[in-house]
Amino acid sequence: MPINYVLLVSRQGKTRLAKWFTTLSPKEKSKIVKDVTQLVLARRTKMCNFLEYKDTKVIYRRYASLYFITGVSPEDNELLTLEIIHRYVEVLDRYFGNVSELDLIFNFERAYYILDELLLAGEMQESSKTAPLKAIQDHDAIEMEEANEEKNK
Amino acid sequence: MNINGLFAHSLTDLIRGIRQNKKNEQSYIAKEIADIRLELRRNDPDLKAQAIAKLTYLQMMGYDMSWASFHVVEVMSSPKFLYKGIGYLGAVQSFNQETDVLMLTTNLIKKDLASANASEIGIAINGLSHILTPDLARDLCADLVAMLNHSRPIVRKKVLLVLYKVFLKYPEGLRLSFSRMKDRLEDPDPSVVSAAVNVICELARRNPKNYLSLAPQLFKLLTTSSNNWMLIKIIKLFAALTPYEPRLTKKLLPPITTLIQTTPAMSLLYECIHTVIAGGMLATTGSGSNAESANMLAATCVTKLRTFLEDPDQNLKYIGLLALTKILPSHPHLVAEHKDIILKCIDDPDISIRMRTLDLIVGMANKKNLTEIVKRLISHLLPINENDVTTSSSLNNGAATAALMDPTYRADIIRRIIFICSQNSYANITNFEWYLAVLSDLTNIAGVNVGESLMQQFMDVGVRVKSARSYTVQLMMRLLADKKLTEPTRTEDSNSMVLLAAAWLTGEYCALLENPETALELLAQKSTAKLDPAIQATYLQTMLKIFAYWMNSLQYSWNEEARQSLVEMVDLLRDGIKDMFSRSPDLEVQERASNISVILDIIAEHVPRTPLKIANSISFAPTMPKPPAVLGSLYPLFFNQELNPVAPKAQKKVPVPEGLDLESWIHEPVPEQEPESSDDDDFLNERPSRWGEEAVSGKSKKKGKKGRDQEDTKESAEAKAKRKAERRERQKHDPYYIGGGGDSPKSQKKSQDDLDVDSIPIVQLSMDGFAKPIVATRHPCRVCGRGDA
Numbered sequence: 017m018p019i020n021y022v023l024l025v026s027r028q029g030k031t032r033l034a035k036w037f038t039t040l041s042p043k044e045k046s047k048i049v050k051d052v053t054q055l056v057l058a059r060r061t062k063m064c065n066f067l068e069y070k071d072t073k074v075i076y077r078r079y080a081s082l083y084f085i086t087g088v089s090p091e092d093n094e095l096l097t098l099e100i101i102h103r104y105v106e107v108l109d110r111y112f113g114n115v116s117e118l119d120l121i122f123n124f125e126r127a128y129y130i131l132d133e134l135l136l137a138g139e140m141q142e143s144s145k146t147a148p149l150k151a152i153q154d155h156d157a158i159e160m161e162e163a164n165e166e167k168n169k
Numbered sequence: 170m171n172i173n174g175l176f177a178h179s180l181t182d183l184i185r186g187i188r189q190n191k192k193n194e195q196s197y198i199a200k201e202i203a204d205i206r207l208e209l210r211r212n213d214p215d216l217k218a219q220a221i222a223k224l225t226y227l228q229m230m231g232y233d234m235s236w237a238s239f240h241v242v243e244v245m246s247s248p249k250f251l252y253k254g255i256g257y258l259g260a261v262q263s264f265n266q267e268t269d270v271l272m273l274t275t276n277l278i279k280k281d282l283a284s285a286n287a288s289e290i291g292i293a294i295n296g297l298s299h300i301l302t303p304d305l306a307r308d309l310c311a312d313l314v315a316m317l318n319h320s321r322p323i324v325r326k327k328v329l330l331v332l333y334k335v336f337l338k339y340p341e342g343l344r345l346s347f348s349r350m351k352d353r354l355e356d357p358d359p360s361v362v363s364a365a366v367n368v369i370c371e372l373a374r375r376n377p378k379n380y381l382s383l384a385p386q387l388f389k390l391l392t393t394s395s396n397n398w399m400l401i402k403i404i405k406l407f408a409a410l411t412p413y414e415p416r417l418t419k420k421l422l423p424p425i426t427t428l429i430q431t432t433p434a435m436s437l438l439y440e441c442i443h444t445v446i447a448g449g450m451l452a453t454t455g456s457g458s459n460a461e462s463a464n465m466l467a468a469t470c471v472t473k474l475r476t477f478l479e480d481p482d483q484n485l486k487y488i489g490l491l492a493l494t495k496i497l498p499s500h501p502h503l504v505a506e507h508k509d510i511i512l513k514c515i516d517d518p519d520i521s522i523r524m525r526t527l528d529l530i531v532g533m534a535n536k537k538n539l540t541e542i543v544k545r546l547i548s549h550l551l552p553i554n555e556n557d558v559t560t561s562s563s564l565n566n567g568a569a570t571a572a573l574m575d576p577t578y579r580a581d582i583i584r585r586i587i588f589i590c591s592q593n594s595y596a597n598i599t600n601f602e603w604y605l606a607v608l609s610d611l612t613n614i615a616g617v618n619v620g621e622s623l624m625q626q627f628m629d630v631g632v633r634v635k636s637a638r639s640y641t642v643q644l645m646m647r648l649l650a651d652k653k654l655t656e657p658t659r660t661e662d663s664n665s666m667v668l669l670a671a672a673w674l675t676g677e678y679c680a681l682l683e684n685p686e687t688a689l690e691l692l693a694q695k696s697t698a699k700l701d702p703a704i705q706a707t708y709l710q711t712m713l714k715i716f717a718y719w720m721n722s723l724q725y726s727w728n729e730e731a732r733q734s735l736v737e738m739v740d741l742l743r744d745g746i747k748d749m750f751s752r753s754p755d756l757e758v759q760e761r762a763s764n765i766s767v768i769l770d771i772i773a774e775h776v777p778r779t780p781l782k783i784a785n786s787i788s789f790a791p792t793m794p795k796p797p798a799v800l801g802s803l804y805p806l807f808f809n810q811e812l813n814p815v816a817p818k819a820q821k822k823v824p825v826p827e828g829l830d831l832e833s834w835i836h837e838p839v840p841e842q843e844p845e846s847s848d849d850d851d852f853l854n855e856r857p858s859r860w861g862e863e864a865v866s867g868k869s870k871k872k873g874k875k876g877r878d879q880e881d882t883k884e885s886a887e888a889k890a891k892r893k894a895e896r897r898e899r900q901k902h903d904p905y906y907i908g909g910g911g912d913s914p915k916s917q918k919k920s921q922d923d924l925d926v927d928s929i930p931i932v933q934l935s936m937d938g939f940a941k942p943i944v945a946t947r948h949p950c951r952v953c954g955r956g957d958a
Contacts, residue, residue, distance in 0.1 A: 141326060
């Protein structure tokens with residue numbers, strides 16, 4: 017039922033973000049990343065967004081030059097997962113303001129934090145768009161405060 | 170280079186550097202990692218945090234950072250929020266269940282959980298959800314449960330979700346906190362409720378019975394909530410619950426039906442349909458009205474699914490097919506109505522959709538549509554013949570044909586064709602000759618090695634279907650003559666295994682052959698020596714069979730011509746066999762070849778080599794001399810009785826003849842054996858019987874000994890006890906007996922040990938010639954370390 021992993025991969029095959037909700041050895045992780053990336057990059061635009069890899073399902077969507085890939089178990093609702101991906105992209109968009117791949121590359125910790133606000137332990141934590149946004153903005157406020165303190169010291 | 174840390178690369182610098190150094194990325198990164206190591210050794214918290222951030226980025230690219238785990242924990246414990254976040258991120262990315270520094274984190278996380286700052290709590294919980302171990306779970310469970318009543322809903326919802334992970338690792342925690350979790354379902358904040366529903370869903374999937382009590386609450390949520398996400402989860406949950414609580418089905422039908430008919434959200438619709446099917450709500454058993462409404466529901470579902478299939482969006486097509494596959498077992502007629510659109514989906518360039526359609530079609534095949542389906546499937550395999558030489562395939566077709574040429578995909582299609590045709594002992598095939606033609610087409614165009622399955626099919630049909638035998642035999646002759654099979658250029662692709670079937674069938678039913686001599690010539694070709702040994706062996710056997718039959722037929726038209734052809738054939742076969750097969754490395758082939766050549770030698774002796782003399786007799790027609798007796802000699806060997814296929818359960822149907830009792834003993838079982846010397850044979854025979862008597866499981870393999878067991882229970886307990894005591898005595902000093910079962914063999918063994926140990930003489934060693942005198946201890950064993958050394 018829960019999501020097993022979330023990967024963001026560029027069109028050239030570079031991993032921009034990798035979040036795993038299960039514990040696996042690094043070798044297994046890199047194998048999965050390699051295989052799934054290969055499978056997804058080989059698909060064309062008209063094809064449907066669901067794949068099968070070993071005994072899990074892979075659901076992906078392409079936004080501009082980035083592929084958002086998720087791995088789920090076979091009983092999951094695929095359309096729902098697509099919605100989750102879309103929700104994540106929307107929040108990213110709101111936060112960065114017209115998000116692009118470069119934003120995600122240079123601010124990858126923010127991307128991770130936003131994902132954390134949205135999904136916890138592989139389950140959808142928050143379905144509204146504004147709540148994660150607010151949480152991250154709180155984060156930023158605290159960081160700003162701390163940075164100011166440092167400067168004034 | 171970075172001694173002061175003033176010039177240390179920040180994260181942005183690192184990223185930019187990597188992007189600039191695309192060519193020598195590895196060396197650049199190696200240098201950076203070396204720098205990071207230096208930075209980590211310094212005590213500056215800023216540097217440390219920065220270094221960990223860089224490491225995390227590199228870890229995402231695939232470089233291991235487990236060596237830095239201690240430093241990660243240091244950064245995690247930093248009071249600054251920013252650094253804490255970086256530390257937790259690093260931990261999440263790199264820690265796994267075996268990282269030893271995890272115990273250091275327990276206290277740290279406890280502190281963070283108690284913090285006043287909600288964001289801090291947030292990242293702590295988040296990090297915790299990833300690095301949970303059973304120890305951490307146990308320690309922190311109490312704290313987390315207390316936090317379920319936190320004032321901020323953000324915290325409450327996170328705690329709920331992480332509790333799920335906690336329960337996975339530490340199941341005890343669930344029992345303690347279940348009631349508190351249930352309370353969260355009533356929480357005012359919708360996100361908390363949704364999180365609670367999520368967790369309960371997951372838990373219920375593993376163990377549905379425990380959560381039936383929550384059903385009424387969840388039902389209320391189902392009918393009142395408009396949050397689609399939560400609705401989907403609740404519906405999924407009910408799908409897991411309904412098998413245990415049939416009354417739920419009735420209650421659930423109305424709201425779900427309304428949802429199906431009204432909701433605009435595709436995902437919700439799909440989930441409802443999925444639940445309806447998976448939850449068994451479409452079962453047609455039960456009262457009349459229930460069955461009717463269930464059927465109506467099924468019909469509605471299928472109509473909706475059809476709209477999915479018609480939608481240009483590939484995704485909807487995919488899940489439409491998926492759902493139809495699930496509904497197939499219960500309502501095949503409903504699905505069959507939409508056969509046309511399903512068949513169109515087979516031609517879709519998208520391979521995922523094609524695989525789904527294949528599944529669906531395989532389930533849907535019946536007598537009427539079988540031919541059409543198989544034709545469609547074969548047309549998929551055909552392009553390989555046209556496109557493999559031409560390079561002018563358009564881009565669109567390129568990928569499609571690439572997929573078609575994929576050997577696993579082709580093998581899969583062929584296997585499915587065979588499957589649907591052979592289902593239910595060929596219930597679906599009306600015209601076997603058509604089926605045989607299909608099989609031989611497959612042999613020709615397959616492009617992958619499915620020879621085994623094709624061979625089995627040929628043999629099966631050939632043996633079972635009498636009416637099609639003559640056609641089969643003709644087909645087989647054509648196969649034998651097919652150069653592509655006998656002299657394959659690439660052995661992995663060829664289906665030469667079908668030649669085995671071809672040879673066997675021609676041999677067995679050679680009466681139907683028009684021209685046995687051509688068959689014999691084909692079988693004795695030089696190229697057969699290169700085939701698989703199993704095929705060669707069958708060839709040899711077939712050669713003999715056909716020869717026997719043909720020879721026998723010569724009897725009835727014995728003349729000079731016949732004699733000459735006989736002589737030629739015998740010579741041809743003998744030479745052929747001697748050359749090719751007698752020296753084959755495979756044992757089976759060699760053996761058969763030598764058998765046959767001996768037989769042929771005997772026959773050759775009896776074959777008249779001189780032209781026949783036509784005796785002019787008094788009667789009108791010139792009589793032929795009698796054919797040599799040897800002609801008819803081989804025939805009975807093979808053709809006395811026809812072999813019929815026998816069903817595996819046929820033996821059971823044979824009635825047991827009167828007066829035969831299969832259960833009674835054939836003779837009196839031998840009484841319990843006297844104690845004998847522990848011969849090896851006796852050891853193997855006797856021991857299992859004793860264990861069988863003593864042990865409860867009684868796993869003795871020989872029937873006789875089992876009988877002995879049964880008899881023993883009838884004997885008196887006295888005699889049993891006596892025998893047991895005797896046995897114990899024997900076993901005490903038996904070196905082969907390892908012990909086990911019965912009363913205290915352990916103490917026996919121990920006493921034995923003690924006995925042995927004490928009886929070993931202890932020698933006082935005086936080491937005069939050495940520096941230190943070593944005192945001998947009571948216990949002579951130095952390995953276990955007891956006593957001084």
